[in-house]
Amino acid sequence: MHWNSIRAKVVIALAICLIIGVAGLVLLMRYSFENNSRALATDSVTGAQKLFSILEAREISKMDALGGVMIAHPQVREALVAKDHDRLLQITAPVFSRLKGQGITNLVFHTPEPDMRVLLRVHIPSRFGDSLNRFMLKEAIRTHAVVSGCELARAGFAVRVIQPFPEAKGGVGGYVEFGEELGQFIHTMKDQTGNDYGLLLSKKYLDRQLWSESSTAWNRRDNWDDNATFVVADQTTPADGLMQFNGDLASVPEQGEVLERFQHGQQVLVRGLFPIRDASGNIVGAMFVVHDISGFYLSMRHTQNVLIALAVAGLILITIFVLTLLSRLVFRRLDHIIHVATRVVGGDYATEIQVSSEDEVGQFERLFEQFRRVFVDVLSHVPELQEK
Amino acid sequence: MSQLNDMKLLIEAKIKADGLDAKDVKGKISLKSGKLFAFINETTPDDPESVAKFKRAAKEVLNMSL
Numbered sequence: 001m002h003w004n005s006i007r008a009k010v011v012i013a014l015a016i017c018l019i020i021g022v023a024g025l026v027l028l029m030r031y032s033f034e035n036n037s038r039a040l041a042t043d044s045v046t047g048a049q050k051l052f053s054i055l056e057a058r059e060i061s062k063m064d065a066l067g068g069v070m071i072a073h074p075q076v077r078e079a080l081v082a083k084d085h086d087r088l089l090q091i092t093a094p095v096f097s098r099l100k101g102q103g104i105t106n107l108v109f110h111t112p113e114p115d116m117r118v119l120l121r122v123h124i125p126s127r128f129g130d131s132l133n134r135f136m137l138k139e140a141i142r143t144h145a146v147v148s149g150c151e152l153a154r155a156g157f158a159v160r161v162i163q164p165f166p167e168a169k170g171g172v173g174g175y176v177e178f179g180e181e182l183g184q185f186i187h188t189m190k191d192q193t194g195n196d197y198g199l200l201l202s203k204k205y206l207d208r209q210l211w212s213e214s215s216t217a218w219n220r221r222d223n224w225d226d227n228a229t230f231v232v233a234d235q236t237t238p239a240d241g242l243m244q245f246n247g248d249l250a251s252v253p254e255q256g257e258v259l260e261r262f263q264h265g266q267q268v269l270v271r272g273l274f275p276i277r278d279a280s281g282n283i284v285g286a287m288f289v290v291h292d293i294s295g296f297y298l299s300m301r302h303t304q305n306v307l308i309a310l311a312v313a314g315l316i317l318i319t320i321f322v323l324t325l326l327s328r329l330v331f332r333r334l335d336h337i338i339h340v341a342t343r344v345v346g347g348d349y350a351t352e353i354q355v356s357s358e359d360e361v362g363q364f365e366r367l368f369e370q371f372r373r374v375f376v377d378v379l380s381h382v383p384e385l386q387e388k
Numbered sequence: 389m390s391q392l393n394d395m396k397l398l399i400e401a402k403i404k405a406d407g408l409d410a411k412d413v414k415g416k417i418s419l420k421s422g423k424l425f426a427f428i429n430e431t432t433p434d435d436p437e438s439v440a441k442f443k444r445a446a447k448e449v450l451n452m453s454l
Contacts, residue, residue: 344415345414382427
């Protein structure tokens, strides 16, 4: 097959079609994958945000109920009103050890205002007598009602519920505060969704020294210097480097933000985050969401490979079909014309060109047969040939 | 004497010896050389260009050196 033959040109044209088709297919698959992975990431962030809200509401409800039980306990009330630290610890320590299994990490009793101080931290009994200046406590003093929400202390972030102990004669005899570290939420969220989560806290609301001390107390690596503006308070994966964010947590949009798709070893992951506000409305941190789309990616690659294989096979079949069709309709008939023309020139004046169809090649066959007859007629009048 | 005619006779002998399709071979050589085989005889003039074309055609069609 010569390179300038129609067969070669048809094969080249179909090969170009194949390359363009496969390239288009790959681009289309990539585009679809990008869109779908972004949609999956958006769903993961939105879903995580909803799940976080549900867990927060559930835990607040639980701690609210626990507060009610504590307030109704006469011995606890008496010890609090009497500001009897040891007695209060003796009564509440066994309860707290059971509550720890329910996720409660903080149980604090506060004396009433105006000289409001920590009477007892059941979770750290040795630290008491200090005065706290937190928004939620101020709100509890202001309203004498139950106050709940997330609040960042200098070394950690927790969902808290503060309840006043009302006195029979009016006024407040003290406050009880339950708290649950938000770091625990992410493990529950991972159990429910399979995604990995990280709790990021803005450094400007944390105390460097306390962060270091709490890291030591909780056997946590002091990761203060890992990132410029935030620390990773907790994460569900031991893999470092998954929680990467270069922006300002305060600028993360309310509905969350999808970051990018990336590869970690054999895994293909997408990540995003949503802001976490404290009880006063400040964005003090963010929840980082990492969703594994390896299965989806492999499925896309498999589909892409199948489609490419089908496209190649299909185009090869089309090429064979087109060449067979061209051979029957054009090439063979042209070969026959060439063969007859050659023989006529060689002296065979009897072989005729059979007009096999009325198509374009058939018209050429007819014309050539007419030409052949004229040629033979001319030769029949040449004297040299007549002598033979 | 005509060189073209001599070559024609050699070609006809080769066709006969090899049992080739005479009309087909003569037709191909005629088309390639531009000289109708049937018109070549003892009186055909030997212009160098025709002789060269005829030799080339014989070489291409029959792989025959004349």
